[in-house]
Amino acid sequence: MAGKFQGAGFSLVGTFFLLLFSCNVSRTVFAAKINVGGPANWTFGFNYTDWALKTAPFHVNDTLVFKYDPPNSTTHAHSVYLVKDLPKFLACDLKRAQLFGNVMQGGGEGFEFVLSKRKTYYFVCGEKQGFHCSTGLMRFFVRPAKRC
Numbered sequence: 001m002a003g004k005f006q007g008a009g010f011s012l013v014g015t016f017f018l019l020l021f022s023c024n025v026s027r028t029v030f031a032a033k034i035n036v037g038g039p040a041n042w043t044f045g046f047n048y049t050d051w052a053l054k055t056a057p058f059h060v061n062d063t064l065v066f067k068y069d070p071p072n073s074t075t076h077a078h079s080v081y082l083v084k085d086l087p088k089f090l091a092c093d094l095k096r097a098q099l100f101g102n103v104m105q106g107g108g109e110g111f112e113f114v115l116s117k118r119k120t121y122y123f124v125c126g127e128k129q130g131f132h133c134s135t136g137l138m139r140f141f142v143r144p145a146k147r148c
């Protein structure tokens, strides 16, 4: 993938911002409901940063849906936290992180989170003291764009 971006003359970061701020015609009128991870749902080991890059742009008032089974004998517990800033996100630092979806809330139709503000949201799974966030890749950030 890196090769493709380099070949096209874009840095990954440049492409990211292009995706972030361009208007997606199909999603301009109504708020979208977006299942985090697509068919993979909210699970250990899926690359959510990559998913967020490919799924952007997100828009204000879009709803993110986090689906994850409540803990059982075959499934890890997961959760949904917001951390405050980029350094905390990069470090998977859960100190003062805010819990939004607890380990039980991802069942059934999933846990829903509305991107109500034009700000950067840093989502992480809070399980195992940041292990799901770091090694499990269960983290991503989005900055919803204004609706065109």
Ligand SMILES: [Cu+2]
Pocket: 043, 044, 076, 077, 078, 079, 125, 126, 127, 132, 136, 138
């Ligand atoms: Cu997790």
